[in-house]
Amino acid sequence: xxxxxxxxxxxxxxxxxxxxxxxxxxxxxxxxxxxxxxxxxxxxxxxxxxxxxxxxxxxxxxxxxxxxxxxxxxxxxxxxxxxxxxxxxxxxxxxxxxxxxxxxxxxxxxxxxxxxxxxxxxxxxxxxxxxxxxxxxxxxxx
Numbered sequence: 001x002x003x004x005x006x007x008x009x010x011x012x013x014x015x016x017x018x019x020x021x022x023x024x025x026x027x028x029x030x031x032x033x034x035x036x037x038x039x040x041x042x043x044x045x046x047x048x049x050x051x052x053x054x055x056x057x058x059x060x061x062x063x064x065x066x067x068x069x070x071x072x073x074x075x076x077x078x079x080x081x082x083x084x085x086x087x088x089x090x091x092x093x094x095x096x097x098x099x100x101x102x103x104x105x106x107x108x109x110x111x112x113x114x115x116x117x118x119x120x121x122x123x124x125x126x127x128x129x130x131x132x133x134x135x136x137x138x139x140x141x142x
Contacts, residue, residue, distance in 0.1 A: 024119070031122045032075045038126065039068040042133050050140040060136035067129030071122035078118040085111035 001009070042064055046052045055061065088109050095104035 027119060027123075028075055028078065031071050031119075031126055035068045035071040035075075035122070035126050035129070038129055038133065039065060039072075042068065042136075045133070045137060050137065055136075055140050057136055057139045060132045060139065064129045064132035064136060067125045067132060070125040071129075074118045074122040074125070078115045078122070081111050081115040081118065085109055085115055088112075 042061065046055070046061065052058070052061075088107075088111050092104045092107050092109075095101040
């Protein structure tokens with residue numbers, strides 16, 4: 001690969017890495033805000049539309065609260081694990097470039113893997129929370 005092609009490739013790769021980073025940030029913010037909003041809406045629903053004393057199928061509501069709260073906790077933990085992941089990569093790069101450790105960049109970054117699973121789980125819990133909340137409202141209004 002000539003120098004111009006390599007530079008073009010590296011510029012494009014860096015652009016994609018930055019886009020991915022911003023996408024993760026937006027996802028984290030969206031899950032955090034939507035889960036908090038879902039929890040708030042569900043609490044307001046109980047007060048205004050379906051009074052808890054009269055509600056049936058309360059377990060849908062309680063599980064929806066769990067499913068809206070869990071992404072908040074998972075997102076907070078993913079922030080911490082993401083920082084650990086970056087620290088791990090910095091250490092690996094140091095070992096590779098400074099300490100001449102050839103396999104340093106091939107190390108499995110468990111912090112990154114955990115962060116990804118937490119993000120996926122947060123999204124899934126949010127979706128389930130919405131479904132449970134809608135089911136609760138449907139069963140109590142119809």
